[in-house]
Amino acid sequence: MTETFRDARAPIDALRKRGRNLTESFFLSLIRLLGSVGALILFAILFFVAYNGIHILSWEFITQPPLDAMTKGGIFPVIVGTVLLTMLCMIVVMPIGVTTAIFLSEYAKPGLLLKIVMMSIYTLAGVPSVVFGLFGLAVFVVTLNFGMSLLAGSLTLAIMVLPYIISTSEEALKAVPYSFKEASLACGATKWQTIRKVILPTALPGILTGAILGTAKVSGETAPIMFTAAAFFTTGLPRSVFEPVMALPYHIYVLATAGTHIEETRPIQYGTALTLIVLVLGMNLLGIILRSRQRKKRAW
Amino acid sequence: MRWQTKEKAVERIVSAVGLFSVIVLLLIGFFLFKEAFFIFYKIGVMKVLFGMAWYPTYEPPEFGMFPLIMGTVAVTILTSLLAIPLGIATAVYIAEVAHHRVKEILKPVIEMLASFPSVVLGFFGMVVVAPILSNWLSPILSEHIPELLRSTGIPLLSTTVADFFYDKLFIASGLNISTAALMLTARAIPVISSIAEDALTAVPRTYREASYSLGAGKWDTIWRVVIPSSVSGLSVAVILGIGTIVGETMIVLMVAGGAAVIPYWIFDAARPMPAAIAAEMAEAPFRSLHYHALFGIGAILFLITFGLSLLSDFISKKYRSVRIGEKI
Numbered sequence: 001m002t003e004t005f006r007d008a009r010a011p012i013d014a015l016r017k018r019g020r021n022l023t024e025s026f027f028l029s030l031i032r033l034l035g036s037v038g039a040l041i042l043f044a045i046l047f048f049v050a051y052n053g054i055h056i057l058s059w060e061f062i063t064q065p066p067l068d069a070m071t072k073g074g075i076f077p078v079i080v081g082t083v084l085l086t087m088l089c090m091i092v093v094m095p096i097g098v099t100t101a102i103f104l105s106e107y108a109k110p111g112l113l114l115k116i117v118m119m120s121i122y123t124l125a126g127v128p129s130v131v132f133g134l135f136g137l138a139v140f141v142v143t144l145n146f147g148m149s150l151l152a153g154s155l156t157l158a159i160m161v162l163p164y165i166i167s168t169s170e171e172a173l174k175a176v177p178y179s180f181k182e183a184s185l186a187c188g189a190t191k192w193q194t195i196r197k198v199i200l201p202t203a204l205p206g207i208l209t210g211a212i213l214g215t216a217k218v219s220g221e222t223a224p225i226m227f228t229a230a231a232f233f234t235t236g237l238p239r240s241v242f243e244p245v246m247a248l249p250y251h252i253y254v255l256a257t258a259g260t261h262i263e264e265t266r267p268i269q270y271g272t273a274l275t276l277i278v279l280v281l282g283m284n285l286l287g288i289i290l291r292s293r294q295r296k297k298r299a300w
Numbered sequence: 301m302r303w304q305t306k307e308k309a310v311e312r313i314v315s316a317v318g319l320f321s322v323i324v325l326l327l328i329g330f331f332l333f334k335e336a337f338f339i340f341y342k343i344g345v346m347k348v349l350f351g352m353a354w355y356p357t358y359e360p361p362e363f364g365m366f367p368l369i370m371g372t373v374a375v376t377i378l379t380s381l382l383a384i385p386l387g388i389a390t391a392v393y394i395a396e397v398a399h400h401r402v403k404e405i406l407k408p409v410i411e412m413l414a415s416f417p418s419v420v421l422g423f424f425g426m427v428v429v430a431p432i433l434s435n436w437l438s439p440i441l442s443e444h445i446p447e448l449l450r451s452t453g454i455p456l457l458s459t460t461v462a463d464f465f466y467d468k469l470f471i472a473s474g475l476n477i478s479t480a481a482l483m484l485t486a487r488a489i490p491v492i493s494s495i496a497e498d499a500l501t502a503v504p505r506t507y508r509e510a511s512y513s514l515g516a517g518k519w520d521t522i523w524r525v526v527i528p529s530s531v532s533g534l535s536v537a538v539i540l541g542i543g544t545i546v547g548e549t550m551i552v553l554m555v556a557g558g559a560a561v562i563p564y565w566i567f568d569a570a571r572p573m574p575a576a577i578a579a580e581m582a583e584a585p586f587r588s589l590h591y592h593a594l595f596g597i598g599a600i601l602f603l604i605t606f607g608l609s610l611l612s613d614f615i616s617k618k619y620r621s622v623r624i625g626e627k628i
Binding site: 020021023024027028030031032034035036037038039041042045048049096099100102103104106107108116117119120121122123124125126127128129130131132133134135137138139142143159162163166190191192213216217220221222223226227249250252253256257266269273276277280281284285288 | 303306307310311313314315317318319320321322324325327328331332334335385386387389390391392393394396397398406408409410411412413415416417418419420421422423424426427428485486489490493517518519520522523540543546547548549550553554574577578581582586594595598601602605606608609610613
């Protein structure tokens with residue numbers, strides 16, 4: 001009786017199982033497809049910009065200033081502007097960011113104060129970049145009277161990237177094993193000596209990786225420097241930090257939207273975009289490789 | 301005694317610097333609202349927020365932000381429709397489905413997309429996506445398809461549906477909220493997927509093993525076990541993704557079309573709030589009403605993202621308590 005019953009159900013079970021396998025493979029393939037869209041977009045844009053920009057890039061292009069109302073020549077001052085903005089920004093943000101991370105991982109006691117600090121960093125990370133631009137305009141350009149300048153732009157960028165530097169540095173500090181700290185304290189070192197001689201050196205590679213990734217982020221930002229630092233055109237290189245600078249992202253924006261020679265400068269736009277992408281993604285890749293190496297090399 | 305004083309001094313300095321971000325956040329709020337106050341005071345909060353006309357350079361000027369707010373709302377909704385499924389699918393792919401080797405490539409690629417300069421995304425939208433939409437997609441949708449439908453002679457299909465295609469799917473300009481949404485999707489996918497991936501990996505392995513041992517397949521386990529138990533983490537990802545979309549400036553500035561009118565259809569142009577600030581700040585005379593109005597927009601953006609941050613923080617705290625209780 002049961003034997004015949006099982007026989008009668010067998011084909012239905014088989015069908016059901018097959019149906020389930022079909023749904024399984026259908027949805028898993030769908031996930032594979034949808035999950036690859038982001039990567040495909042990246043490669044499509046990369047390919048497109050590289051294809052159109054590669055023949056513009058030349059030694060002359062990156063070492064000459066713009067000529068003939070920017071329709072000819074290179075982007076040397078633009079590259080220098082971006083490099084100066086990012087370097088000054090990192091010089092300002094690294095000490096503050098790392099010290100805040102030390103505060104969070106070593107000194108802060110659990111309580112309301114720590115909660116407020118964490119919440120502020122978290123909120124700061126979500127503030128739109130154009131709002132940082134407004135803040136930089138109101139504080140650095142107007143109130144502190146720096147004017148549209150390299151200094152004002154760098155400080156604005158520094159505030160924008162601060163939460164990122166804090167969180168990467170904190171992660172690096174927290175990855176230092178507790179036993180290192182205990183060993184140092186047991187040798188009679190004070191807390192500060194332990195931080196300076198043991199924790200910071202051990203965490204340094206991680207902190208630097210965060211700095212590299214932060215630099216990549218900063219150098220591609222446009223909105224924060226639009227009203228604080230970026231100039232449409234400057235003659236020559238900036239002579240002091242109180243002068244406006246040209247910058248790669250702003251240069252792309254201006255040439256592509258505001259000029260009277262939008263079509264004429266198209267090659268320069270592609271060239272500038274490619275330069276920016278190579279700079280940003282190059283640093284990004286460097287940071288990612290360094291980070292994964294550190295994770296593998298970690299002996300503890 | 302000397303080292304103790306030094307230790308104390310160091311602790312004081314480090315703690316003081318630790319408060320820097322709190323001070324910065326307060327300063328941002330203070331300066332935004334200080335500069336924004338005047339427009340709300342002079343024109344009136346309701347008239348600014350719900351005024352239908354944004355003509356800041358006319359005489360007399362009008363500062364109704366409603367079209368700009370609706371521009372942001374429209375772009376955000378359109379982008380969410382694309383970016384939330386794609387972002388979460390990316391996270392599921394990386395965390396659950398992908399082979400180890402695929403994962404090792406896909407993860408850094410998505411991370412690189414996250415730091416891809418948004419000005420280049422905007423540029424790509426302008427020179428590639430917009431022309432494709434207006435020169436290639438528009439003729440197909442609004443000419444060839446209605447023609448084909450009309451020629452079939454089937455009732456309804458050859459009339460109403462054909463008219464719909466003819467009227468509604470004509471794309472006058474490639475610079476519209478759909479193009480903006482497409483490019484914003486590229487911006488939002490990595491944000492959503494990186495947070496969602498953390499949420500998915502936080503689901504204990506025992507849950508998956510229990511599901512497999514009951515005979516469930518991979519997809520069943522993902523759909524009925526992993527996603528439901530990480531739903532709060534996933535919603536944090538979605539909220540922060542929306543925050544990114546709302547605040548993203550360069551893309552909407554370059555490809556949303558720039559018209560300060562309420563968009564009623566997916567191919568209408570709009571001027572979302574960040575685009576208005578970025579486009580007009582350079583021409584707004586210092587401390588003029590226009591200048592204060594742009595800070596007013598900035599203050600609203602700040603409040604929105606602040607609210608989204610608080611909300612996501614609240615949800616992720618709640619989520620942790622659920623995980624400790626093991627309620628599932």
